[in-house]
Amino acid sequence: MASFFLETGIYILCLLLSFYAMSAVNFEKIIKANHVWQAQLLYAMLVMALAYLTAGFVLGFIYRG
Numbered sequence: 006m007a008s009f010f011l012e013t014g015i016y017i018l019c020l021l022l023s024f025y026a027m028s029a030v031n032f033e034k035i036i037k038a039n040h041v042w043q044a045q046l047l048y049a050m051l052v053m054a055l056a057y058l059t060a061g062f063v064l065g066f067i068y069r070g
Contacts, residue, residue, distance in 0.1 A: 015063055020056040027052050 027048065036044040 011067075012060075012064060015067075016056065016060045019060040019063065020052070023052045023056040023059065027055070 032044060032048065036047075
Protein backbone atom coordinates (compact mmCIF):
# COMPACT_ATOMS: atom_id res chain seq x y z
CA MET A 6 0.00 0.00 0.00
CA ALA A 7 2.86 2.36 0.77
CA SER A 8 4.38 1.71 -2.65
CA PHE A 9 1.13 2.84 -4.30
CA PHE A 10 1.28 6.18 -2.48
CA LEU A 11 4.98 6.54 -3.25
CA GLU A 12 4.46 5.90 -6.96
CA THR A 13 1.43 8.18 -7.13
CA GLY A 14 3.29 10.94 -5.33
CA ILE A 15 6.26 10.65 -7.66
CA TYR A 16 4.01 10.73 -10.74
CA ILE A 17 2.20 13.83 -9.46
CA LEU A 18 5.47 15.53 -8.55
CA CYS A 19 6.91 14.77 -11.98
CA LEU A 20 3.73 16.08 -13.63
CA LEU A 21 4.01 19.36 -11.76
CA LEU A 22 7.71 19.66 -12.53
CA SER A 23 7.01 18.92 -16.20
CA PHE A 24 4.42 21.70 -16.37
CA TYR A 25 6.93 24.05 -14.76
CA ALA A 26 9.75 23.02 -17.10
CA MET A 27 7.63 23.20 -20.26
CA SER A 28 6.55 26.75 -19.42
CA ALA A 29 10.05 27.84 -20.44
CA VAL A 30 9.54 26.65 -24.03
CA ASN A 31 8.18 29.17 -26.54
CA PHE A 32 5.74 27.19 -28.68
CA GLU A 33 4.43 30.24 -30.52
CA LYS A 34 7.26 30.02 -33.04
CA ILE A 35 6.50 26.36 -33.82
CA ILE A 36 2.68 26.26 -33.92
CA LYS A 37 0.64 27.54 -36.85
CA ALA A 38 -1.57 30.57 -36.36
CA ASN A 39 -5.20 29.97 -35.31
CA HIS A 40 -4.50 26.42 -34.09
CA VAL A 41 -4.92 27.10 -30.39
CA TRP A 42 -6.79 23.91 -29.51
CA GLN A 43 -4.24 21.70 -31.24
CA ALA A 44 -1.38 23.58 -29.57
CA GLN A 45 -2.93 23.12 -26.13
CA LEU A 46 -3.47 19.41 -26.80
CA LEU A 47 0.12 18.99 -27.97
CA TYR A 48 1.37 20.84 -24.88
CA ALA A 49 -0.67 18.62 -22.54
CA MET A 50 0.50 15.44 -24.29
CA LEU A 51 4.14 16.51 -24.17
CA VAL A 52 3.85 17.34 -20.47
CA MET A 53 2.26 13.96 -19.70
CA ALA A 54 4.87 12.09 -21.75
CA LEU A 55 7.72 13.93 -20.05
CA ALA A 56 6.21 13.28 -16.61
CA TYR A 57 5.71 9.58 -17.40
CA LEU A 58 9.28 9.12 -18.59
CA THR A 59 10.75 11.09 -15.69
CA ALA A 60 8.70 9.22 -13.08
CA GLY A 61 9.65 5.89 -14.64
CA PHE A 62 13.29 6.88 -14.47
CA VAL A 63 13.03 7.91 -10.80
CA LEU A 64 11.05 4.81 -9.83
CA GLY A 65 13.59 2.64 -11.63
CA PHE A 66 16.29 4.05 -9.40
CA ILE A 67 14.19 3.54 -6.28
CA TYR A 68 13.21 -0.07 -6.96
CA ARG A 69 16.33 -1.30 -8.73
CA GLY A 70 18.86 0.98 -7.08
